[in-house]
Amino acid sequence: MKQILHIFAKDSRRFWAEILISLALVAAMVRIYPSRWLEPVWAHTGFGFLAFAGGLQTLASFMNILIPLSWWLLITRVIHDERLVGDNQFWLTRPYEWKKLLAAKVLFIAAFIYLPLVIGQWVLLLEAGLDPMHSIPGLVYSLLLITGILILPLIALATVTKNFARMSLALFGVVIYVIGIAWLCSLVQSASIASPFGDRLQVVLLLLFCTVAAVLQYARRMVWLSRGLLIALLVLIAAIAVGSPDQALMNRRYPRPDAGAAAPPQLTYNPDAVLQPTAFAARRDREVGIDIPIHVSGIPEGSIVIPDDVKVVFEAVNGQRWASPWLPVYMDKFYSGDRAARVDFSMPLAVYDSLKSLPLHVEITFALSQAAKGAVASVTLPKGEFTVPDFGTCTPLKGFAYQQDDIGAIYCRSALRQPNLTFVHVYWSYKPCDGSPVEADPGVQGAAWVGSLDRAPADFGIAPVWSSNVGFTNSLNQRDYRALEPRHLCPGTPITFTQYNLTRRTQAGLGIQDFRLPALSKLRVSVSGGE
C-alpha cells in the first residue's frame, strides 16, 4: 500500500495542472448544466437550434465533449509517466511492483476522474429535483458505461503508446475507424453501427479486451500482443456493426411464439382503393423503397405493440428469391382495435428490376415489442415545477400566446436515462388562460409519447440528467384554411402519465400471394395512423 500511495502522491504533484483543468470542467458542468432545464424557453417552439445557439446551453452541451477531452489528457499523462512502451525508462529497474503501479494509476483515476464525476452527478441530480439515493444502481451502471466506452479504451491506448503525440495519433486513428465503420454500415444494408444488442456486446468487448490489454502491458509489457488485442477488438466491433442483426440473434431476442403462448398481433395485407403498395426512390443510391399497406388487429385493450425490425422475403414463380436482412423500421406503434398501417423497406434496384414483372409470394416478418399499460399518474398542471412518480420532474413551458399563464408544452427530466415508455396526455383549451376556472375541451386531446422500453438503468453520458421537451399533438387549431391559432394549456388542467411496461418480444408475420411490385413513382405518399 505504501508504494501505491507513494506513486499516487508523486503523480498528484506532477499533474496538478491537468487535475485542475479536469476538476474545473466538472465544476463548470455542475454550474452550467442546469440552464438546460431552468431556461428552456425555446424548447417547445420547434426552434431547438436556438436553444443550442444559446451561450450557456451551448457550453453545457460542450461539457460532454470537453470533460472526456480533459480525461484523455489526464489519463495519457499519468500512464505515460511510467510508460510501458520502450526500454529506457528509469522505473523498469527500480523496485516497482506492477500490481502496485497499476493500482496507483487506478487510484489516481478514481480520485481525479471518478470521484469528482460522481460528486458532480450527485449534485446535478439534486439540482434537477431528482433523488440521487434512488438512482444509485443507475449511477453505478452509468460509471460502468463510461468506463467501458471512454476510460478503459483511453487507458489501454495509453499503455501501448510511447508518448502523447503517438497517443493522439492512435486516437485520431480510432476516429477514422469509427467514420470508416459508419461508412461501411451505410454500404451494407443490414448493418447498423448501433444495433439493439450489438451495443451491449460492444461495451462488454471493450471492457474485456481493453482490461486484458492494459493488465497484460503492466504485467509483461508485451506491447505487440497488447496492440494485437486492441486491433482484434476493432475488427470484432466492425464485424458486429456490419454483421448484425442476424437471424440467430433476432430469434433469440424476439422468439417466435410458442404454441401455448398468447397469439401475436394479426397482420394482413390490406390494399384498397386508397391504400396501395407504392415504390419510390430510396435514400440510398441504387435502392428502391417499397411501401405496403397492412392491417393490424388482435392487440389487447391496454396494450401497444412497437415494430422494431422487419424482414421481407420475395419468391417468384420461376424460383427467383430475394430476402432482406433484418431492417429497422420507423413505423407508428400498433394500438388495440383494427388499425391500418404501412410498412416500408428498401431493396436493391437490380432485384426490383428483375422481380417487378413477376407474380410474387411475399413473406413479411416483424420483430415486435409488446407493452402493457402500467402505473397511471394524474397531475393537475401547476404553474411551476412538478414531480411525477417513477417518471421525473417537469416544468411547464410558455405557449405560443405568451400570455401570463399560458402553457404550450412541458419540459421533463429524469435521472440517468429516459423514463419508461410513457403516454402523456392532456386536453387542450380553446380559451387563453385568464385565471378563470379551466374549461377543457374534452374533444381535443394533446398527446405525446416519451421514454423507451429499454430497462437499462442508465444511458451513456457524462451528465446524469436526461431532459426533453414534451410537445403535445393538436397544439394548433386550424379554424379555416387561412388561420392557424394556438390552443392553450392552463394551470389546473389535468395531465395524465401512463407508463407502459414491456410484456414480451416476439415475431409476427404475414404472407401475400400473387403480389406484384408497384411501378416506381417519383412522389411518395405516406399515410400514418395514431391512437
Add this chain to the structure above:
Amino acid sequence: MNPAIHTESLVKKFGRTVAVAGVDLAVPEGAIYALVGANGAGKTTMIKLLMNIFRPTSGSARVLGIDTHRLEGQAFNRIGYVSENQEMPEWMTVGAMLDYHRAFYPQWDRGLEQQLVRQFDLPLKRKLKHLSRGMKMKAAFASSLAYRPALIVLDEPFSGLDPLVRDELIEGLIERAPETTIFLSSHDLAEIESFSSHVGYLEQGRLLFSEEMSVLSDRFREVTVTLDSPVTLTGKLPAAWLQAQVADCVVRFIHSQFDEREFADEIAKVFPSAKDVATDPMPLRQIFLAVAKSGRNHTSSAFNQENVKGTAA
C-alpha cells in the same frame, strides 16, 4: 561461490538480426567485470536481457541467483542500474528524485546518500532537466548506490563524459567495490583497464572471451621471430597465432595462448631456423584490437575462437 551473473546459451534476436548469439557467461561475486566490444556488438542488449528489460529468445540468465524472467519488483532492491540512455524523471529536482527513490528501498542509507551528494557535488534544488549530462549521470549514480546494492550494472556509464566527471564516478564506484559486484559495459578500453578485475569481449553478439584481466594479460604476447633467411608463410600457422606478418627475415605475430613452458617447442616446430625470439607483454587496447581484427577476418585469419575462449570463473 555462486556467480552474481550467470548465463547459458543466451540468445536474443530482433527479427532476423541476432543481437546476442548464445552467450555463456559467469561473473563471480565481488568482481568488477567489464564487458567490452565495439558499438553494435550487443553489449546493451546483453545488459537489458540481464535486467529483464528484454526477454531472451532462447537460453537463460540468472542474476543474484534469480532467473531474469522473475527479475522484477523487490528483486531490484539489490540491483543498481545506470545507463547512458536511461530516461530520468526530468521534472523532479535532484533532491525530490532522491526522496522519491528512497521510499522504494528499505535499506536506503541516508548517510551514504548525503556522502554521495557531497562527493558528486549534486545541486539538490535543480531539476534534472536543467543538469548537464555529467551531472545527470552523477545523480543517477547517487540514486543507484545509496541503497548499497549487491550488484551494480552500468551500461556505457562514462560515454561522452569529460575526464573529470568520469574520474569522480569511477572513484565513487571503486569505493563501493568491496561490498558489491560491478558489471559494466564500455567501448572505451582505457576507462575500464585501470579498475576492472575481469573482462569479456563481445563481437557481433558472440562472447569471444571472458576472463580475469591478469590471466588475459599473461596469455597474450607479441612475438617477434628472427630467422636466418627470408621466408614466405605458405603453410598453416597454429590457430592461436594471430595477425602473422613477414618482413624479410622477421616474422611477427600475436600469440593468444602464450604459455612459457611450451612456447620454445612451438617455435622450434614452426620455425626450426629461428635465430632469435622475442616476446613482449601487450597492453589491453592492443589485445582487443588484435582480437577484433582477427574476429572480423575470421575466415582468412588463423584466429580461432575456440582457442582463445575462456571463462572468468
